[in-house]
Every structure is written in structure tokens, then in C-alpha cells.
Amino acid sequence: MNLGRGVALVGGATTKFGVRAATWAELAQEAGQALFQAIPALTAADVDSLFVGAAEPERFAFQSHVAPFAAEQLGLAPRRVLQRTELACASGQSAIRSAFASIASGLSDVAVAVGVEKMNLPSMAEANSSMACVMDRAWDGAHGATAPPFFAMVAQRHMLEHGTTEEAFAAVSEKNHKFANSNPNAQFYDKTFDRAKLGRLPLVAPPLRLGDCSSMTDGAAAVVLVAEELVSKYTDVPVRVRGTGQYADFHNLANAGSLTDWVGLEHASREAYRSAGIGPSDVDFAETHDCFTISEIVEYEALGFCPKGEGGQFALDGRSSLGGDVVVNPRGGLLGCGHPLGATGIAQAVEVYDQFARRVPAARQVPDPRWALVHNLSGSANVHSVMIYEGAS
Amino acid sequence: MSTEAPRERRPAPVLAPAASAESGTTSPPETPKKPPAPPLPFLLDFFPLEDAKQTRLSAFFDNLRAGRLTTTRCRKDGRVRWPPRVVCPECHTSELDWVDLPVDGRIYAFSAVLMGAPLGMESEVPFVVGLVEVDGVPFRMFGRIVGTPWDQCHVGQKVRAEPYDLPDGRVFYRFRTVPA
Ligand SMILES: [Zn+2]
Numbered sequence: 001m002n003l004g005r006g007v008a009l010v011g012g013a014t015t016k017f018g019v020r021a022a023t024w025a026e027l028a029q030e031a032g033q034a035l036f037q038a039i040p041a042l043t044a045a046d047v048d049s050l051f052v053g054a055a056e057p058e059r060f061a062f063q064s065h066v067a068p069f070a071a072e073q074l075g076l077a078p079r080r081v082l083q084r085t086e087l088a089c090a091s092g093q094s095a096i097r098s099a100f101a102s103i104a105s106g107l108s109d110v111a112v113a114v115g116v117e118k119m120n121l122p123s124m125a126e127a128n129s130s131m132a133c134v135m136d137r138a139w140d141g142a143h144g145a146t147a148p149p150f151f152a153m154v155a156q157r158h159m160l161e162h163g164t165t166e167e168a169f170a171a172v173s174e175k176n177h178k179f180a181n182s183n184p185n186a187q188f189y190d191k192t193f194d195r196a197k198l199g200r201l202p203l204v205a206p207p208l209r210l211g212d213c214s215s216m217t218d219g220a221a222a223v224v225l226v227a228e229e230l231v232s233k234y235t236d237v238p239v240r241v242r243g244t245g246q247y248a249d250f251h252n253l254a255n256a257g258s259l260t261d262w263v264g265l266e267h268a269s270r271e272a273y274r275s276a277g278i279g280p281s282d283v284d285f286a287e288t289h290d291c292f293t294i295s296e297i298v299e300y301e302a303l304g305f306c307p308k309g310e311g312g313q314f315a316l317d318g319r320s321s322l323g324g325d326v327v328v329n330p331r332g333g334l335l336g337c338g339h340p341l342g343a344t345g346i347a348q349a350v351e352v353y354d355q356f357a358r359r360v361p362a363a364r365q366v367p368d369p370r371w372a373l374v375h376n377l378s379g380s381a382n383v384h385s386v387m388i389y390e391g392a393s
Numbered sequence: 394m395s396t397e398a399p400r401e402r403r404p405a406p407v408l409a410p411a412a413s414a415e416s417g418t419t420s421p422p423e424t425p426k427k428p429p430a431p432p433l434p435f436l437l438d439f440f441p442l443e444d445a446k447q448t449r450l451s452a453f454f455d456n457l458r459a460g461r462l463t464t465t466r467c468r469k470d471g472r473v474r475w476p477p478r479v480v481c482p483e484c485h486t487s488e489l490d491w492v493d494l495p496v497d498g499r500i501y502a503f504s505a506v507l508m509g510a511p512l513g514m515e516s517e518v519p520f521v522v523g524l525v526e527v528d529g530v531p532f533r534m535f536g537r538i539v540g541t542p543w544d545q546c547h548v549g550q551k552v553r554a555e556p557y558d559l560p561d562g563r564v565f566y567r568f569r570t571v572p573a
Contacts (some may be wrong), residue, residue: 059436129437129511138441139476142565143537144506144514149522152504160548205504206543253524253535254475259502 001275004104006228008238009389011357012350013038017219017338018187024061024118025073031114031220031343032074039224041234047224049081049108050074053095053115055088055341059130061118070114074222080108088134089291090376090385091115092221092345097385099225100241109230114222115347117340127216134379136252145253147291148205148213150380155207155294157259161309166207168312169293170195173211175321176290176329180336182363185347187217187338212293217338221346223353236392237357239372243276243388245269250382265302265377265384272373272386273304280304283388284369285327285355287348289377290334296320299375300328302384322366330355330364345385348374356391432561433513443563449479452491457556458564462496465489475532496554498527498534498568505543519543525552525568540570 013034015027022030036042052070057063067084071077081102085094092115099111121127132146158164177193180186198211224234231238247267250256257263273279280303288303290296297311305326306314314320320328331337331351334344352372354360372389432438443454456463466473467481468488475494480487503523510518521538523546538552552568559565 123512125510125512125515126437128509129439129513132439132511136476137439140535141511142439142441143535143567144510144517144520144522145535146506146509146511148509149504149506153502153524156504156548157502203507204509205506208504252476254532256524256533259524 001271003241003243003275005106007100007103007225007241008228008231009241009349009353010224010226010231010234010238011035011039011042012221012223012346012353014185014221014343014347014350015219016185017217017340017343017347019120020218022118022218024057024063024116025069027118027218027220028070028073028114028116031116031222035074035112035114035222035224039234042224044075044077046110047076047112048079049099049102049111050076050078051081051095051099051102051111051113052084053092053113053342053346054084055086055091055117056130057116057118059133060121060127066116070116074112074114076112081111087383087385088378089289089339089341090345090378090383091342092347093349093374093376093385093387094345095342096223096225096345096349097244097246097387100244100387103225103227109227111225112222113225113346114220115340115343115345116220117342118218119216119340120218124216140253147380148208150253151292151294152205152208154259154298154381155292158294158297158312159207161260162312164297164312166199167195168297168315169208169212170198171315172290172293172296173198173335175315176296176333176335177211179330179364180332182361183332183337186332186336187215188332188336208292208294211335214291214334214339217340219338219340219343219347221343221350223346223349235357238392239353239356240390241387242390243272243274243278244386245271245275246383246385247271248383251379253380256380256382260298261308262298262302262381262384264382265299265375265386268384268386269303269373269375272388276371276388276390278371278388281325282371283326283373284371285330285366286373286375287331287351288328288333288373288375290329291339291377293335295377295381296328296333298381303373303375322364327366330360330366345374345376348376352389356389437512439511439513440559440563440565450477453477454564456491457566460556462494462554462556462566463491464494466492473530475530475534494530494554495528497571498525498552498554500524500538500546500548500550500552501526501533502548503538503543503546521546523568527554537567538570539567546570
């Protein structure tokens with residue numbers, strides 16, 4: 001794979017994530033304000049392209065054609081490329097990958113990738129319906145297929161095939177919530193969840209409890225990517241895009257194959273590692289898609305951080321926390337920060353930049369990082385998207 | 394605790410092959426009849442449009458109404474796929490035939506929706522959904538599983554597919570646990 005000309009991430013920012021008294025448009029405005037504050041050298045006139053990660057604005061905000069809508073909220077007038085990217089839970093990373101591709105190809109020079117999702121509606125049942133139509137709506141959704149029962153089946157099979165325990169799920173949740181306590185923008189910033197408390201929370205879809213599931217969250221985030229030759233105008237600590245990979249192999253659940261062996265993520269991460277010229281052991285920290293605790297456990301395995309079947313023990317042994325093999329989800333993850341679909345992938349990239357720029361609180365700062373990996377899955381883990389970044393040395 | 398879907402209006406016909414397992418003696422009692430809920434707006438209605446004016450797969454629903462669970466098989470590569478299609482994804486031919494699916498299978502994985510149900514399904518909580526390994530086909534079918542409370546279901550449990558009626562006259566399918 002030829003990655004084209006060099007592309008760097010030069011900064012980003014997020015809004016407060018949570019149940020927000022704010023509309024889709026207001027969240028977009030907040031993200032724009034935070035972005036221009038985070039990168040003082042950035043002017044609206046610099047930005048030639050805008051990529052808008054938004055999963056379901058038609059359903060959650062009754063608003064379509066959101067790319068120009070978002071441009072207006074941010075005060076931008078894109079003259080090269082303007083587009084929305086929709087890939088359900090991975091819509092944000094999809095915006096970044098598209099911005100990266102556009103700059104690498106020479107079509108764009110300075111691109112903003114913004115992700116916005118407003119998910120908390122007056123009717124939560126209606127919001128749940130919107131989440132369910134991410135699946136094959138007519139043939140799976142009509143039976144009541146939403147994300148929690150699907151990932152609960154993954155958890156059930158992982159327990160059956162590998163002996164993974166509910167305590168391992170709680171270990172993941174405890175870790176990510178603890179990291180979120182150092183992130184004021186996280187939905188659960190001021191909430192404490194230890195393993196004993198997590199085990200008492202109600203079941204959502206057995207064996208998954210409330211603390212095993214990410215939330216319905218309102219939020220927005222934005223980053224700027226620029227061509228290598230423009231880096232010095234914006235930052236002295238640029239973060240380079242070094243690798244990327246993506247894989248999709250089914251949609252209807254009938255065609256899922258193994259629930260516990262995420263072949264798509266193995267393919268996507270192998271491609272990303274190969275393009276970056278590194279391997280799993282080189283990764284210092286990873287922002288992975290912990291939409292559910294079981295997801296993070298399977299991701300350790302498919303990303304090559306531990307052997308197949310040993311993801312639960314990897315979490316229990318603290319090998320995915322500070323001081324372990326690889327720090328996973330120092331931002332607080334989707335579990336601790338919440339999961340505003342289109343904003344999640346962007347917020348993960350913001351964390352990557354801020355970690356390399358040493359801008360995060362000491363409680364979650366990864367010591368001397370060089371390589372970071374970002375992963376998003378979407379739908380029923382049927383699509384996997386991976387990016388690899390290298391910090392300035 | 395009942396796991397019956399309240400959408401049901403009349404007993405579903407038994408899918409072929411008619412077997413002795415449909416005794417009903419160990420099934421929970423049917424949910425008491427409720428007045429039908431007002432229809433959902435089209436874009437909040439999960440169930441497929443089944444009329445020949447709206448889909449080329451209306452035969453699936455006609456077959457289901459007649460007690461047959463069917464799907465399409467490609468004449469060229471001979472493969473049976475799910476869900477039914479109008480073009481083979483491998484050969485890109487539209488020469489597909491309707492074939493009966495086996496109705497017996499076993500639970501491969503399951504869970505239950507205890508909260509967070511979509512609009513129109515809230516009154517059915519708790520309900521069981523699962524992936525069923527259907528005898529003799531190279532895929533698993535996802536579906537609602539009725540007949541056993543969620544905390545008494547188990548992986549490997551025998552289930553059988555059955556049709557059921559929606560309040561507006563449409564038809565759909567689900568799985569019912571088979572007494573051991
Ligand atoms: Zn064919």
C-alpha cells in the first residue's frame with residue numbers, strides 16, 4: 001500500500017460528552033470553538049476541506065445534508081472537499097481516514113474532521129430503534145437485534161470457548177472508568193465504578209450488565225490534519241499518520257462466522273501494522289472500541305496484544321493498563337467517556353494527539369510514547385477500521 | 394414469566410415437517426389478548442414490507458403464511474443463502490429458486506433484552522434472541538426465541554422455526570424451544 005504524501009495530525013478538541021442540554025447544531029458549534037482554541041494558529045480560511053462523521057443525524061436530529069450544515073456551524077467554507085462519512089459507530093474514524101486520503105492524494109492540504117452525534121432524545125425507545133437499524137433491519141432488527149444482545153452472545157461464546165469470566169469484564173470496565181476520572185470531558189468523569197459495584201448493576205442483556213455497556217451520549221469532537229509541508233505552521237509536536245487498514249466481510253448475522261474470532265480485525269490490523277512497518281509489541285497505547293467490555297477483550301486478541309482466548313486474563317493481570325504491555329483506552333474508552341457514534345473516532349484521535357503532546361493529566365499519561373493505534377468497529381463487529389500514528393521523537 | 398410476543402393474534406400454523414414436538418404442554422401460557430397497538434410510522438416499523446407491490450421477495454411471505462420457511466438457492470452455484478435475495482452475490486445471476494429451509498435447529502448463542510428495547514418492543518421485555526444452528530444449512534439464523542424463560546435457556550437447546558402473524562396482517566417467523 002502506498003500511503004501517498006505525508007499527513008500529520010496537528011491538534012484537536014472535544015466537547016463535554018454526556019446527556020447534554022444541547023442540539024446537534026450546538027454541539028457542532030462547541031466542537032468548532034474548542035478546535036480553534038486548541039490550535040491558535042488555525043484560521044477558518046486555512047481549512048480547504050471538511051469531513052463530517054455523523055452516524056444517524058436523520059434519525060436522532062431529523063437533519064440530513066449535514067456536511068454543509070456542519071460547515072456553517074463551524075464557520076467554514078470548504079473549497080476542495082466537503083463530505084459526510086457514515087459508518088455507524090466508526091463514522092468518526094471514517095472522516096479521519098477520508099481526510100487523510102484526501103491530503104495524501106494531494107486533493108486537500110488542510111482538512112478538519114469533525115464528528116457530531118446527538119443521541120439522547122425525549123423518547124429513548126425511539127433512540128433504541130435507531131440503534132437497531134444499524135443491523136440488517138428487516139431480517140435481524142425485526143427480531144429485536146440491538147447491540148447489547150449481539151455483544152452478549154459474543155460474551156457468552158467467549159466464556160464457553162475460553163473460560164472468560166464476568167470478573168474479567170468488570171476489570172475492563174473498572175480500568176476505563178478509572179481513566180475517565182482523569183478526563184473532565186468524559187460522560188462518567190465524576191462517577192466511581194469499582195468491581196464490586198459493577199457486579200451489582202442490573203443486567204442489560206445477560207451476561208452483560210449496565211457497566212459492561214457504553215452509553216447513549218451526546219457529544220462532538222474535531223481534529224485537523226495537514227500535509228507534511230504545512231505542519232510547522234500549526235504545531236511543533238506533529239503526530240504522523242503511519243498506517244491504516246479496514247476490513248468488512250458480512251452484514252446479516254447469519255453470515256457472521258465465529259463470534260469470538262474477529263477475522264476482520266485481524267485483517268485490518270495486519271494491514272495497518274504492515275503499512276506502518278511495526279508489530280503489535282511496538283504499540284505504546286491504543287484507543288480501541290470498547291463499546292462493550294467483551295469487545296475490548298476480543299480486541300486484545302485480534303490486535304495481537306495477547307494470544308487468542310487470553311484477553312480476559314490480559315485485563316485481569318493489568319497488562320492493558322499503565323505499567324502493563326500496552327495502555328488501552330487511557331482516555332477512558334467508550335465505557336467511561338460515552339459513545340456519541342460520529343464523535344467517538346475523532347475523540348480517540350484527540351487523545352492520541354494530546355498524549356503525544358503531553359497535554360493529558362499525569363493519571364493517564366503514557367510514559368514516552370512513540371506508537372499509537374486507534375481502532376473502531378461498527379455494527380455487529382462486521383467492519384473494523386484501524387489507524388496507526390507515530391509521535392514526534 | 395412469559396416470553397411470548399404479544400403481537401401474536403392466532404396460534405401459528407406448524408411448519409413442515411409436522412412433528413410431535415408441538416405439544417405445547419411445557420410452553421408458558423399465551424399472553425392475555427390486548428387491544429392492538431396503533432401502527433408505528435413506516436420508518437419506525439422493523440418488519441419487512443411483504444406485498445408484491447413493494448418487494449420482489451413476496452413469495453417468502455406467501456410461503457411463510459402457508460407454513461413454509463423458505464429461502465433462495467442459486468441455480469448456478471447451487472448455494473442456499475440467507476436472507477433470501479433476488480441476485481446471487483457470487484454469480485450475479487437472478488436465476489434463483491425458492492427452497493424449503495430445515496426448521497429444526499439448536500441454539501448456538503443467545504441473550505435476552507432486559508432493557509433498551511426498541512419502540513414497539515418495550516412491552517415484550519424480557520425477550521430472548523439468539524443465533525440458531527439450523528440443521529443442514531451452512532449458516533446460522535438469528536431470531537426471537539419463545540417458549541422458555543431466558544434464565545432457563547441454554548446453548549445447544551433444540552428449537553423449531555414457526556411463523557406468526559403481525560397485528561396488521563403481515564407474517565414473520567421466530568423460533569420456539571422444543572421440549573426435551
Ligand atoms: Zn450463484
